[in-house]
Amino acid sequence: MKQKMIKGTLILLGGTFLVVMLVLPLATVLVYALRQGWETFSKSITDEYAVKALQLTLLTTGITVVVNTVFGIFAAWTITKFRFRGKQTLTTLIDIPFSISPVIAGLVFILVFGRIGWAYPLLEAMNLKIVFAVPGIVLATIFVTFPFVSRELIPLMQAQGNDEEEAAALMGAKGFSIFRRVTFPHIKWALLYGVILCTARSLGEFGAVSVVSGHLRGKTNTLPLHVEILFNEFQLTAAFAVSSILVLIAVIILILRNIVEHRIKREKR
């Protein structure tokens, strides 16, 4: 009886907290977005700058996910399947973006590639622009989302050990086919999970991108930056309309994530 009461209270508390902190604010976004009717809503999301911001966000996310997936697999493979000195250091290094504030990540790129940065004369000579241009935004996003894929893979691959790969090697399989036929089937769900998290984070990244963007409209504004601009221009409805695109993408990602999570649990059983 007593236990039941505790259980009930906890569920109630948790539920209330969730509604107040998450559901209500998200619902507000949609309410505000549609407050002035469908026409204003569709006008805001088809606005030239909004569309360009969405394209830039999708482009950035696309590049980021591909790069981080490839490097995530490499890193996880290296760390879990080989023994070498400095392995612990490497693992720690990969985690740096988790513990660094995104603002600092952005500033680091400014200090390296900016006009006062040490790499600037070199870039100038090659006529390349990194910060305050699209490459800087992509770099900053890659930096911030760097650990997502490898973080998902490393614990799983560590738990599985090397036995199966060693057996495959003994039977004469080559590197890539070991990966494709032995390792990959074990890690595929975790990999997809990491990719999904990485996508979600890249779509929403604000801090680091804000520092390196320069806020040039139609050129270096991502969707989250565009939302801030609209908000600052007293265009509340438009700001929330554009936010609702991000919310919609987030919901889709959440559903995908749940499917994958469910599968990971089944695999473990």
Place this chain on the structure above:
Amino acid sequence: MKHIFSFRKTLALAIALATIAGTLSGCAGNNSPAASSVNSSASAASSAKPVAISNVSYDPTRELYEQYNKLFQEYWEKEKGQKVEITQSHGGSGKQARSVLEGNEADVVTLALEGDVDELRKGGLIEDGWVNEFPKNSAPYTSTIVFLVRKGNPKNLKDWDDLVKPGVEVITPDPKSSGGARWNFLAAWAYADKKFGGDEAKDQEFLKSLYANVTVLDSGARGATTTFVENGQGDVLLAWENEAFLSQKEHPDDFEIITPSLSILAQPSVAVVDANAKKHGTEEVSKAYLEYLYSDDAQRLEGKNYYRPSNPDILKEFGDTFNLNIEMVNIDDDFGGWEKAAGKFFADGAIFDQIYKK
């Protein structure tokens, strides 16, 4: 039991969704340039290659330059038969100057302070003597600092004196990063200086009690306005006159503008960023872009956007909007220029740091 979501299916679903998102935005993106090219094909006589410039500006000028850019594009196309694409960027004035210094390649800057533009000269991007490149110290429009209070003025705030009373919550941005905030600070200082007959110790005391009443210190003028107007913080916002008018226009029933007995003539500066314009080959159009700010049409547009036109005749046309009788100090005569004022008040460890830390 075979699960309904196999790895392949889930992956395919994810890729399909991503493709849809990409295609949709691609379509929409293709539509808009098509639409705009229809608009401009009427004047297809343009033989010259289109040129692109970027204008890095400060917070409250967003609405002004959105309209001015259209005006200038029409003018330039008629004049030279060349299309101009203008990219805007807005933020706190100091922050924006910093970004140009760090490599944000603006062709022109239109900032809140002479001092911020001068940082770019010190950084080697702008040539010496830029202040005299355009008329009136390169300030095509001016503004001043006023109070924005809630409707009915519930705390009865009439002048700078009232802001230091206990229990009054003041919103102003950080003078370290915001140009507007520096004008706010100097206007308050000028008032105190007049009141105490030049006793600087008392001036400092006055400013200290003023900043003790500041409850939110945003990094830019627009952030401070949002804090006051949208988020409902504070009793009074120290604001650019244009920013105050704009907030009042957005919410006519919620706010009142109070003009203090004394304020400061704020001269936002404009300049061509010579090094970048040279690099992009946009010197001619950049110069014309800023020169055209002094034309009658542009001056009226500035007045409509609540900036005080620098042309006295056009300023008079806006006599109903602006309080033209307000007593104003100015930076050169009363503070000995920006260089001196910045060193005395806003450098690290200078007066602002001293009163804010204590």
